[in-house]
Amino acid sequence: MEKQLKLLILLFVSSTIDSTQEKTEIIHTTSNGCIQGFRNEYAEVFWGIPYAKPPTGALRFQVPQPFKTEEGQKNEIFQAIKPGHGCIQNCVLPIGACPETISEDCLSLNIYRPKRKCDQALTVMIFIHGGGFVAGASAVPLYDASRLVHLTNVIVVSINYRLGAFGFYWNKDLPGNVGLLDQELAMKWVQRNIHSFGGNPSNVVLFGQSAGSTSISCHLQNLVINNVHKPPLFHKVIIESLPIGVPLRSIESATVANNAFASLTGCLSSNDTTLCLQSLPSDVILQAQSLAEGADLLLEADKLTAGQPWEPTLNLIAFPLIYNHANFFAQNSSRIKIPILLGTVYDEGTLFIYETQTSTINYTDLQGYIGGLWNKENIIPINQAYNINFTLGADYHDVLSQILGDNVFTCAARYVLQSLSLYNSNLYLYVYNYLPNINTTVAAYGNSSAVPECYTKVCHESELPLVFNSDFVLPYKLTLEEQHLSQLIGKAFTNFAKTGNPNCPLSVGDEKWPRFKNTTGQNILLTLPKSFIESNHRGAICDFCNTLGYDF
Template identity: 30%
Template sequence: EIYGPDFLIEEDIVLVTINYRLGVLGFLSLENEKLPGNLGLKDQVLALKWVQDNIDSFGGDPNNVTIFGQSAGGASVHYHLLSPLSKGLFHKAILQSGTSLSQWAFQDKPKEKALMFAKELGCTSQDPDTVLEFLMSVPALELVTAQNKETLRTEKERIHKLSIIFTPCVEEAGDTSFLTDSPKKLMENGNFAKVPIIMGITNKEGLFCVSHKVIPTCDTMSMFVPCDLPITSDSEEELKLGREILQFYANTDHFSWEIVNQYIDFITDVGFAVGLGNTRQYFLQHGSSIYNYLFTYTSPRAFSSFLIPKAFPDKAEQFVGTGASHGDDLAFLFKTNILQVPYTPPTIEDQTFMNKLLKTWTTFAKTGNPNCEELGLTWTPDNDHNPCYLEIGKTWKQVNKVLLPERMEFWKNIYVKYSLPK
């Protein structure tokens, strides 16, 4: 009901959508054999195995499977590229607005988070077996409610707006281990499935900060310093870097409503574009075929066009139509019923755009190559010597450079200077 298949199934494909465990139920880890973590991703593996065993009964081809997802779904797709458990279960991949290298998509101290969570619920033991026994006695609804408590986040995570508490993690090596090393190390070493890939972001991912009313309420430099940089909170070093970043985006030393559009670009970059750029680099380094895109299409039927006026009626004109927000692309692939957004029938312009997008995505799903007559141009695979991406907007055009080059160069220098994320 949330992601209706109506549009996609008209393109002569078989669509499978799944449910899997989320949050604390899907990604709590005590870093041991009893609760190693990544249960949500292992649910997805079971679904992929089901497809292999059964999809031919529905007219599908188990030897021609494409996995795709958006946001955490995009990161999930990337994780399957990295996991030995997913090997051979799919043949192409589409990553929309999320990779495993996104700042919010990986936790490196899961046991610490699990013990904090148990303590929040009343268990102060540090013994993993005792903690697990306690958590199994807590009603599921209570677990799910407690996972949203701000006390589980560090001060920097609370300020920064991009943190997710329970996410994928490294497990001890074994036959049932989904992830045996960090995504960064696996990518560096080329330990991932070499399949054709479409990957990209929207040009204003950070607009979700407006539509979901998570604009910062304080003026602190901490909110401009990514959580994965090894810098002490409230230190002089953090203050200096925060000012440098704010100056780069907005040419000012203070946050205000006047620079929210620049803050949106900042969130777009640290939350999505930087991770995408790093992922791209590793894919190309190890010979993957990738098609990059930047989604810029705006429309009254996009999620942000409905949610922003509800969140800030007096400021909507400042943001609506300025670009495509995180999730806006889903409205053109699925008949959606999500976030209390009413279904809006597409205009003629929307329908033309949707037809092209649906045909491009499903052509790739069928063949591993997105080029088709409806596309109206040649979408060239990206490469280091001739970088390129497809702009998907009111007009579709190939742009012969890397995504957001000046902004990505700025962040590359920041991470080199302050040491790369662990």
């Protein structure tokens, strides 16, 4: 099966660079001169458009510099017909989410627009991929938006950004958080150029999943706290599976991780650490990055950030962040007036617990994890809330998965919207709870999944094949029922992008999405055979989690 998937993706990529393929009209842009893409069955696609100069040499670890077409090349046509390189990474994601090639010269974006012409400028949706800030790319089969734009009449832009140490290492001479600055520069490119593709720069929504949603939370914080962009770079947000309960890196924690990384490269003791790091081959950086992740797993063993040193850091100058997610939303709720659609999947914690804890978790282990991750004084209250009792020989993987899913994702999402709903009426909450057919599951997790439990549970990232409804992920089609659910999700997301309301327009037979109100706590539960409205999803447990807080 894995060989079949690789062959399919290679065929998909090679077909897009066939010289006989139908080309689009030539697009004249402000930043990149002339660009030409290709047409597939559903859409016009422009792949690998550079938005920044290659961040190599002296630009490694530095603030990204805008791409500019040289004067003598402005009349040359850039052929945007093959995927740009993914950023440097060791990708362990499913094959449909990993780039075919990697390079430091990776700061590019992709544009998908409907083939049919429209008299008015189209809503623009900018997608930020997940992957724990260490893996993933934009121009991969899982995120192919051709069919989505065909069915919903929007423009989708997907972006690459620097990952791992390349995007999030910093020292006294380097700014840090440059992966976020990459994303910001891509948004600025959209503002300057998307009108040339028929897009409306005044109606832009950010959407992303996992690390992509963390990025969106950071950009929203930058917008609200620092008020740096006028007009704003985006106007609405769709946030999928935001790990609200996982804190951003403190300067103290990040400094330890950064020093460990620099030491592993041999550059920490150099007279000029930055110059030394900038002169190393990228594969040396990548190897040291992986070793630093292992060291961090030991140093931060009792924290939710363990083994994840390459995340945004608080209180840096270049991209200033002062709040963790939950505190940002709670303490600034009166200032956050932007429409927000927020959602989780039903079994958010399963992937993380089964992926990292491969041996049996007994009762004693469980108590240690609870005390380590959520403080020792909370062991007894958590045991009582989840009705945890000692059973000889029992495995507590599922119990720990549920606790993690509630405290990091599900209940934390409800808490955020409860805070915001006092001042913001444009809030929507979904819970995705559909266990797809095996072919769709392979699209999300791969054929030889390290977490077979995700074939029987609705795990983190399981909604993605249905969000994009891509024909290019697998040699299989979605079932008719899955097509219906996929189109319902796609229509709701794009309606929200266009109007701030997932119901506008609403088709006959579709379940109406309720606005989130603190009084009812209603969400839509996305499932088959039919989605429905819930009140107060996991209410009693979430009330308890609120008493613990979400800032550990």
